[in-house]
Amino acid sequence: MKWIVPVLLAMSSTPAMAAGKFGAPKGCTVFLTVQLSSCQVANHYTCKGEPAGNQWVAYSDPDGPVYLSQIDRETRWLQDIDLRSNEVTAIADEKDPASFDELLKTGLDSYDFTTLSQSGEEKHYQGYDKLTGKTITIDGVKLEQTEFDLTTRTGDGTFVSHRTGNQLISRDWRIFFADTEEYETDKGEKGSSKTAPVTFSKPGSEGFESDTPDFGCDMQMTEAPPLLQSVALKAAP
Numbered sequence: 001m002k003w004i005v006p007v008l009l010a011m012s013s014t015p016a017m018a019a020g021k022f023g024a025p026k027g028c029t030v031f032l033t034v035q036l037s038s039c040q041v042a043n044h045y046t047c048k049g050e051p052a053g054n055q056w057v058a059y060s061d062p063d064g065p066v067y068l069s070q071i072d073r074e075t076r077w078l079q080d081i082d083l084r085s086n087e088v089t090a091i092a093d094e095k096d097p098a099s100f101d102e103l104l105k106t107g108l109d110s111y112d113f114t115t116l117s118q119s120g121e122e123k124h125y126q127g128y129d130k131l132t133g134k135t136i137t138i139d140g141v142k143l144e145q146t147e148f149d150l151t152t153r154t155g156d157g158t159f160v161s162h163r164t165g166n167q168l169i170s171r172d173w174r175i176f177f178a179d180t181e182e183y184e185t186d187k188g189e190k191g192s193s194k195t196a197p198v199t200f201s202k203p204g205s206e207g208f209e210s211d212t213p214d215f216g217c218d219m220q221m222t223e224a225p226p227l228l229q230s231v232a233l234k235a236a237p
Contacts, residue, residue, distance in 0.1 A: 051072065112125070132166070
C-alpha cells in the first residue's frame with residue numbers, strides 16, 4: 001500500500017493564530033466558526049486550487065490549534081494532521097467510499113476504508129450513517145440527526161474500537177457535526193461522550209474566526225475530535 005502525499009504538505013502555510021483570531025492558510029477562506037460543547041472551537045474553510053467541494057476544519061482548544069481534517073464534497077475523509085505531533089494520516093484504500101448524496105437520497109450510507117499514517121500505522125474503518133428523521137435546531141441552524149455505527153481495526157484485522165451514537169448534519173454546508181456517542185475499546189473500556197455544536201458564526205457575525213473555546217472548559221479538556229465528524233466525523237485516528 002502506497003503512502004499518499006497529502007495536499008496539506010503542499011500548502012504554503014498552516015493555520016495561524018493572532019490575538020484570539022484564527023488565521024486560515026494563504027489562499028484559504030473561513031466560511032464558518034463553530035463553538036463546541038467540549039471546550040473546542042472549529043473553523044471551517046476552503047482553499048483556492050482544490051477540487052470543488054473540498055473543505056478543511058481546524059480545531060482549537062485553550063492552548064491553540066490541535067487538529068486539521070480535510071473532506072471532499074461527499075464528506076469522504078481525505079487526510080488529517082495532528083498539529084501537536086505533526087503526524088499526518090491519509091486515505092489509502094476504499095472498498096466502499098462514504099457518500100453524502102447517498103445518505104440524503106436513501107437515508108442510509110455505508111463506508112469501508114483504510115488509512116495510513118506517515119509512521120506506517122494502518123487502520124481499517126467499517127460502518128454506516130443513517131438518518132433518524134429527527135430535526136434539531138441549534139443557534140438558529142436547522143440540522144438533521146443521524147445514527148452511526150463504526151468499527152475500527154488495525155491493518156491485520158485486530159479489533160481497536162466500536163463506536164455508536166448520533167451525529168448532526170447540515171445539507172447546506174455538507175458537514176457532519178458530532179453529538180453523542182458510546183464507545184468500547186480493545187482493552188474493554190467503555191464510555192460515552194458529547195461534543196455537540198453550541199453556536200454557529202458566519203462572516204461578519206460575532207465570534208467568527210475565533211480561536212478561543214467558549215463552552216465546557218470548566219468541565220473537562222478533550223482530545224482531538226473524531227476524525228470524520230464529516231468526522232467530520234465517523235472515526236477517530
